[in-house]
Amino acid sequence: ITRRRVIASSSALVFPALHLGPARAAEFSLKYANNLPVTHPMNVRANEMAAKIAADSKGRVELKVFPSSQLGNDTDTLSQIRSGAVEFFTLSPLILGTLVPSAQISGVGFAFKDYGQVWSAMDGELGAHVRKEIAAKSTMFAFEKIWDNGYRQMTSSSHAITKPEDLKGMKMRVPPSPFWVSMFKAFEASPATINFAEVYTALQTKVVDGQENPLAIIATAKLHEVQKYCSVTNHMWDGFWFLANKKAFERLPADVQEIITRNVNAAGLLERDDVKKLNDGLMADLKAKGMAFNSTDAELFRAKLRVAGFYAEWHKKFGDEAWALLEKYTGKLS
Numbered sequence: 420i421t422r423r424r425v426i427a428s429s430s431a432l433v434f435p436a437l438h439l440g441p442a443r444a445a446e447f448s449l450k451y452a453n454n455l456p457v458t459h460p461m462n463v464r465a466n467e468m469a470a471k472i473a474a475d476s477k478g479r480v481e482l483k484v485f486p487s488s489q490l491g492n493d494t495d496t497l498s499q500i501r502s503g504a505v506e507f508f509t510l511s512p513l514i515l516g517t518l519v520p521s522a523q524i525s526g527v528g529f530a531f532k533d534y535g536q537v538w539s540a541m542d543g544e545l546g547a548h549v550r551k552e553i554a555a556k557s558t559m560f561a562f563e564k565i566w567d568n569g570y571r572q573m574t575s576s577s578h579a580i581t582k583p584e585d586l587k588g589m590k591m592r593v594p595p596s597p598f599w600v601s602m603f604k605a606f607e608a609s610p611a612t613i614n615f616a617e618v619y620t621a622l623q624t625k626v627v628d629g630q631e632n633p634l635a636i637i638a639t640a641k642l643h644e645v646q647k648y649c650s651v652t653n654h655m656w657d658g659f660w661f662l663a664n665k666k667a668f669e670r671l672p673a674d675v676q677e678i679i680t681r682n683v684n685a686a687g688l689l690e691r692d693d694v695k696k697l698n699d700g701l702m703a704d705l706k707a708k709g710m711a712f713n714s715t716d717a718e719l720f721r722a723k724l725r726v727a728g729f730y731a732e733w734h735k736k737f738g739d740e741a742w743a744l745l746e747k748y749t750g751k752l753s
């Protein structure tokens with residue numbers, strides 16, 4: 420046993436040198452955390468981006484990607500990036516709302532009719548307004564191009580959701596965000612805030628009966644294994660701000676900052692295309708895996724939110740100026 424151990428450890432010492440050549444540590448080693456499976460386009464593009472950043476910086480920068488909430492759930496990771504323990508993090512504007520309430524405005528139910536409106540708004544004045552708020556009210560800033568999550572759909576293990584009344588009293592998982600809770604209360608559901616890292620188990624053990632997410636997430640996180648019904652509601656668009664800790668970023672030399680900024684925004688644009696294609700093509704796949712799909716009349720759900728005072732309440736919270744910025748892209752809401 421002893422002899423084997425000696426051989427094993429000596430080969431462990433020799434092999435890296437043989438195969439990798441002399442290892443030289445990067446000058447800047449940075450962490451990027453996210454909550455999605457490694458197969459989701461977010462991580463595919465992030466890994467590609469990390470390789471480009473290494474190449475463009477001639478090995479000076481190493482960006483380590485941590486998928487699947489490996490460093491902690493979203494609530495934990497938000498604390499870590501605030502303190503600088505993690506340098507980069509992608510987070511829904513609505514979860515960021517626990518810290519920067521005004522960031523939640525892009526999540527208003529049934530606001531953006533299509534991706535044309537989404538990107539005009541988020542790459543335009545609405546996105547600029549939110550990024551300004553993030554920089555002013557936190558220790559973070561957001562890169563210019565928001566990454567895509569997609570239009571969200573509702574799933575359930577118990578019944579098909581075809582009309583708002585089907586949500587009544589339903590135990591629905593929502594991400595940790597005041598906005599999401601308010602929206603599902605307006606639908607008269609019984610929302611429970613659960614971080615994405617715990618969603619699969621919560622559905623499996625029936626702590627909750629349903630959840631809502633774009634098809635790309637339902638498929639890559641295999642939520643179809645624990646959810647039977649999928650209702651195509653498109654009830655809101657959601658994205659991921661690519662966040663950086665300000666101090667950690669400002670410590671980097673200007674040329675390194677430029678390399679990172681350029682590559683993060685470029686990867687974000689590629690990820691948007693991937694996510695759209697994936698979301699558009701997944702229904703057939705998920706049906707083949709046993710999910711039952713139904714369509715819905717968006718007007719019924721929108722009317723429910725209107726009658727519950729949801730639009731009026733959030734208009735008041737966001738303020739006239741921000742609301743006007745949103746409506747500039749979406750047309751008159753509520």
Ligand code: X2X
Nearest residue numbers: 454511594614615632636
């Ligand atoms: O937590 C979710 O549901 C997810 C993955 O869509 C977000 O990050 C908002």
